[in-house]
Amino acid sequence: MSQKEAEKKAHSVTQSLTHSTGLEVDEKSISADYTKCVGANDEVPEDGRFVLQYGARTPLAGEKHKYAIQKMREHLKEIGYKIQGYQETKGANGSIILDASDPDSGFTLAVDGVPKRDEITLRLATPCLLPPGAKQQRY
DSSP states (O other): OOHHHHHHHHHHHHHHHHHTTTOOOOGGGOEEEEEEOOOTTSOOOOSSOEEEEEEEEEEOOGGGHHHHHHHHHHHHHHTTOEEEEEEEEOSTTOEEEEEEEOTTTOOEEEEEEOTTSSEEEEEEEOOOBOOTTOOOOOO
């Protein structure tokens, strides 16, 4: 998968997720960071392999986070993601955290709601991807 294709898919997933709850991504908050892959023995191939870390935020009043994230959890199940974790903590610094992964693509997704910050953060990461046409370097 190319970097452009990976970013397009990440954008599509975050848009689908926020739209499922009637929310919109703050387009100015979107970030796409590419890093090189690192092997099991700390080797860094020079064949174009990459990992994408994609982030976005959606504004939402803190008292609505729980409902929105629960709705996102249901939507993720509907589109084939496996829920890896869901946690709610209470108190002044309480938060709601949802972790999921797509068994087909290997993409992982984290959704964080911190009610005292009136926004929900979405972070998506790809596995190590080799662009089309690139010859895989062997070790």
